[in-house]
Amino acid sequence: MYTNVLLPRRMPRFACLCRTASSIEGQKLPQKSAASDGISPPPRIPRSPTDILQALAATVGPDPTAAHYKYHDDPYLIPLSNFRKRSYALSAEAGRKAAAWIRDEHAELFATRIWDPPLRMKTPYFNADPHIAAFTPRPIYNDESKVTEDDLKYTLKNALVEDSIKVFQLLGGTKGVNEKLKIEFLQLLCFYNEKEPDSAEWLEERWFSANTRERQAATWRLGGLADQIFNSLEPKTPEVYCAVIQGMAKYYQAERAHALAQEALEKGITLSTNVYNALLGCVGFLREGTALRIDALKSLLNEMNEQGLTPNDETLTACLRSVSAWGGGKMLQDFALQIVAEFRQLGIQPGLSAYYYLLCLFCKERGPRVDILTAVLNDLENRENLQAKEPTDTNFFITAMGVCSDHLQVHFTSYINFGSWFRHAPFERTTHLLDTLVPNIYVPEPSVMEEIIKTLEVGGAGDRLAQAWSQLVVFGHAKRAKLVEKILAAMVSCYQYQDDEVKTKMRTAAMDILKFGQIVEEQQDARDVRAPMQLRISAAGLTNIIELCSDAQDKADQAWDSVAEALQRLRRDEAVGVPHNPQVLANVANKSAAIGKQDIATMAVAYLAECGFEEAATASVQTLGVMLNRSEEEVHALLQQPRSELETSLHPAALAIVEAYQVTKTGAPVRDADSTTSSSDSESSSDDE
Secondary structure, eight states, X not given: OOXXXXXXXXXXXXXXXXXXXXXXXXXXXXXXXXXXXXXXXXXXXXXXXXXXXXXXXXXXXXXXXXXXXXXXXXXXXXXXXXXXXXXHHHHHHHHXXXXXXXXXXXXXXXXXXXXXXXXXXXXXXXXXXXXXXXXXXXXXXXXXXXXXXXXXXXXXXXXXXXXXHHHHHHTTGGGSSOHHHHHHHHHHHHHHTTSOOOOTXXXXXXXXXXTSOOOOSOOOOTTSHHHHHHHHOSSOOHHHHHHHHHHHHHTTOHHXXXXXXXXXXXXXXXXXXXXXXXXXXXXXXXXXXXXXXXXXXXXXXXXXXXXXXXXXXXXXHHHHHHHHHTOOSHHHHHHHHHHHHHHHHTTOOOOHHHHHHHHHHHOOTTSOOOOXXXXXXXXXXXXXXXXXXXXXXXXXXXXXXXXXXXXXXXXXXXXXXXXXXXXXXXXXXXXXXXXXTTXXXXXXXXXXXXXXXXXXXXXXXXXXXXXXXXXXXXXXOTTOHHHHHHHHHHHHHHGGGSOHHHHXXXXXXXXXXXXXXXXXXXXXXXXXXXXXXXXXXXXXXXXXXXXXXXXXXXXXXXXXXHHHHHHHHHHTTOSXXXXXXXXXXXXXXXXXXXXXXXXXXXXXXXXXXXXXXXXXXXXXXXXXXXXXXXXXXXXXXXXXXXXXXXXXXXOHHHHHHHHHHHHHHHSXXXXXXXXXXXXXXXXXXXXXX
16 A cells, blocks of 8 residues: 555655756766777776865965964964974874873773663774774783783784883793794884883873983993893704894893803804894994904994895994994095995995985084095985985985085075075075075074074165064074174164164164063063073163164154163163164264153263263263253363352253263362362361361
């Protein structure tokens, strides 16, 4: 009875399916190159799922203002300083670590799913579909765990050192595991020195800790579990000797490693090339002195030849790594070149790691300049391709850029060391790099920022110099007094060549610098009075601020407030040193007097007089002439009058300048003749009494 009801519902779906199938059939391209009607469509080109996205991205191009993908693309959240970039990246990674900790410590929350009523039941649950093993909680092993050799194989496969040690002990130790598994377990212990390896998942932590140097000291665990397993294995196979010797050499237990190598040779056990590579890397720990170390390295190479072992790229790298660690000098350099030449005769060309150690040997920071990098680059350019084979291959590019920048003073393009670009690039290239790299891709270090300021000063880029101050604030460099002094001096140097709009920007930047210094001082006082000041503008820097801000033509301009504040700080001895150009203050006194800023003119002249600058007398006369609208002769005549007459005829500001002039000429303020006489009489009478 339900057939008549169901068919009408199914027929539209069936018709739709037929139409879809016919449409798909009609879109199929013929497999033959020619059709019967003479039309030959092109063969089908296979496309990947992302080809359309790549084509669209190619039409847009990269956005230099975009933040790195690991940061939030929000103008309020994008970090613009190295400190904030490091903090944001490590904070995000700390969140992932917290999630991993919850996953491992509370694995039961991710193992089963409890369904809501009415079908309340427990079923196995995987946290991803398809199942991803990396997101699965790791198994927990304790003293009550029932384990098998499969568990040990699992821990060995995933390099879980601590778990493998626990499982090995639960299986009964050396007596409860078969020989093959014991050898694999021994290899794991020797490779990691019985320590849990750093997770490859935490990329940010590894990146920011990459600058720490490797500690070259004997860190091998003597008498540890690896030694116990090695002693328990009988007979000892070549795999056993190779694993232990390489582990000891890797962790700089050099004497014991070479002793085991000699023991293996005496027993007729053949060692591998990798074992000798490890021994060559730590041969310097066996001898003292360059000559003895060279002889020890040669003896190891001869021993390899006697054993019939063929060296490889890592053998050359190990030799050069040892030689570069022994110091410098002509003997080691000639020996390194001899090693490279002999390996080339064997058909082994130096890789990036080998060239990295050659640069370390020849291009010492305080050594003579040797242009070996040119020959290295010529050799690399003649090769068809370069493949990274060793972890130290990436060090070559950074070291080569450092050699070009600091050792040879040559510039070439590389994206690794942006600082060298700014140090040696021409002005046009520098401005282009500032627009495309800073700050989202690269934040200049203080030394690089200093070079950028010099380049902008030479190029007369006043607009960019004013912008550079804002960048110092954003990059976290604004509290560095040296950079602040540099940017103020640069703005003063090229100020007169700018147009009015740029001059206004430069004056605004100078005002901001003064205000920023005041804010830093207030914060410092509120936090700890005894703490040293983080930013203290010198007298020369304050003079530059005064020179920039005093160019304002409007009396009501806020720049004159900054001039007054800077002069007060000079008079209160809140700056280090003295002005480098006192004539600037003399000019400011004249300008301020001309526009009606009498208090500023008085402070400038008084400061010159108090410091004993020879410009004080001339500045006093000229400023009085501007204030009183009198000639220089009339001002000199006025200065000869008694103080009692001047007090009734002069404005207090002009009277203060008269006192400054008297301080300049006599070293004491002007006094009235009557008061001077009475004072002298009183002193005489006092002496008579």
